[in-house]
Amino acid sequence: MQAVSEAEDQSDSFKALSLILEAWDEGAEQGIPSELMAYAALYTALTDLVSAFGEEAVANMTRSLDKRVRQGEFTIYGTTQ
Template identity: 45%
Template sequence: MDREALKTPAPAPHTEPKYVALRYIMEAWEEAVYDGIDPDCVATAAIFAALSDLITTYGEEPVARMAERLPERIRAGEFTLNKTRQ
């Protein structure tokens, strides 16, 4: 690693594109629920929108392969925002 790389601070997690995008999604989600839309409906619509966009970008087979890994990622807590210790 060169000295210049060490001088450059890493971006704050809340400014990285994925976190900024997640913040937008979560704010829209909260607004929809506040307006009376059932959270399950919002979740289903969000999953549909995400998968549709990924399929448009990458194609059905790559997205299907990615989706096959979802159960293990879910069980590993990758999508859990508020973990509780037991």
């Protein structure tokens, strides 16, 4: 039963990502700069996470983001610095 649940979670994650990418494309088509889209996405994500889990949990979760960014985890194009 857990395998089905994990498969459903993965399917929902792909659906969620697809919706975000569609909205991103729509914003780009309307001329909204990608950095503004990124800021809005981060803001929305963090406010939703704080609403769901609380400030302390989100602060703990995001504590390692600086290290992950510097290690290139989020670098898709170009080279890491």
